[in-house]
Amino acid sequence: MSNEATRDAPRTEDSRFGYAALVGRPNVGKSTLMNRILGQKLSIVTAKPQTTRQQVAGIKTTEKGQVVYIDTPGIHLAAKKALNRYMNRIAQAAFQDVDLVLFLIEAGRWTRQDENVARSLKKVDVPVFLVVNKIDLLPDKRELLTFLDREVRIGRFSEVLLIAAKNGDGVDDLENRVMEELPFSRPFYDEDQFTNRSERFLAAELVREQLMLRLHKEIPYALTVEIESFKREDGLVRIGAVVWVERKSQKQIVIGKGGDVLKQVGTRARHALQDLLEEKVFLRLWVKVSRDWTDNERALKQFGYDDG
Ligand SMILES: Nc1nc2c(ncn2[C@@H]2O[C@H](COP(=O)(O)OP(=O)(O)OP(=O)(O)O)[C@@H](O)[C@H]2O)c(=O)[nH]1
Ligand SMILES: [Mg+2]
Numbered sequence: 001m002s003n004e005a006t007r008d009a010p011r012t013e014d015s016r017f018g019y020a021a022l023v024g025r026p027n028v029g030k031s032t033l034m035n036r037i038l039g040q041k042l043s044i045v046t047a048k049p050q051t052t053r054q055q056v057a058g059i060k061t062t063e064k065g066q067v068v069y070i071d072t073p074g075i076h077l078a079a080k081k082a083l084n085r086y087m088n089r090i091a092q093a094a095f096q097d098v099d100l101v102l103f104l105i106e107a108g109r110w111t112r113q114d115e116n117v118a119r120s121l122k123k124v125d126v127p128v129f130l131v132v133n134k135i136d137l138l139p140d141k142r143e144l145l146t147f148l149d150r151e152v153r154i155g156r157f158s159e160v161l162l163i164a165a166k167n168g169d170g171v172d173d174l175e176n177r178v179m180e181e182l183p184f185s186r187p188f189y190d191e192d193q194f195t196n197r198s199e200r201f202l203a204a205e206l207v208r209e210q211l212m213l214r215l216h217k218e219i220p221y222a223l224t225v226e227i228e229s230f231k232r233e234d235g236l237v238r239i240g241a242v243v244w245v246e247r248k249s250q251k252q253i254v255i256g257k258g259g260d261v262l263k264q265v266g267t268r269a270r271h272a273l274q275d276l277l278e279e280k281v282f283l284r285l286w287v288k289v290s291r292d293w294t295d296n297e298r299a300l301k302q303f304g305y306d307d308g
Helices: 030-038 082-093 112-123 141-152 171-181 199-214 248-255 257-277 297-302
Strands: 016-023 056-062 065-071 100-106 128-133 159-162 224-233 236-245 281-289
Touching (some): 016 030, 030 056, 128 171, 257 281
Parallel strands (some): 100 128, 236 281
């Protein structure tokens, strides 16, 4: 699990260190950007909004210093359930204790949810960079200028950066600008550490990603993954995970006819886990019901959605 780019970075006093939060409404590309910066898959990504549910720190060490990027859940309106309120709370908590906020939006799309995030960023007392992502989808530069001027009103932000996280356009420039903004300080993390999250957490996320990709409608939002066992033995990693859903009917859908859905998800997740761990993986999945867990504070805590 080592990160090639982080090796041999010097630990001198003139290197920089700090935290940068990636915030924005769901689906703007926060997790894609973090993975692109780290050069590896850390945060899960799907085309569905509200994919990320927790803060995930990605640590990038170079010869200039160390930046801890904090990926966050998309801040959304109409957060009726306890899980949604948790996600918004966790995302907004990242505004504090960082040196810089990167506020991501989509080129050409400014919604009520973006305005809501912009409004809550007013109280932040560190610089806020506006990061306009997905510029590949809006190649007409004149259109982009009008959009930024009229809809986004970019005068409110310290800086504006144009990127396409998916193909990497503008990402080197963004990283350089972030580094320049951070204080001179020693790195806090070892240079080969690329996240603050445990293997168990990352494993649960990779399984959840495959479930979110494979399933539709309300199901991706009604499930969570809990790692029950994680053992290294006989030259492989044995992982047992429970997929929790809210109702019996959802359990049937997740399992599929003759178990085909769960089997396909399991195979794909096992491959993803092997890429992450660089070890052979044996994965067992079960599906269980925890009635209406997304609106139950106690169940949320049990499944790791904990403010602590
Ligand atoms: N065309 C294009 N698509 C992108 C780009 N960046 C991200 N995407 C796509 O946008 C979708 C959402 O990406 P995510 O990285 O999951 O977005 P997010 O902001 O982390 O979303 P939440 O976790 O739900 O808040 C995925 O389908 C990505 O492939 C980009 O630069 N260009
Ligand atoms: Mg995300």
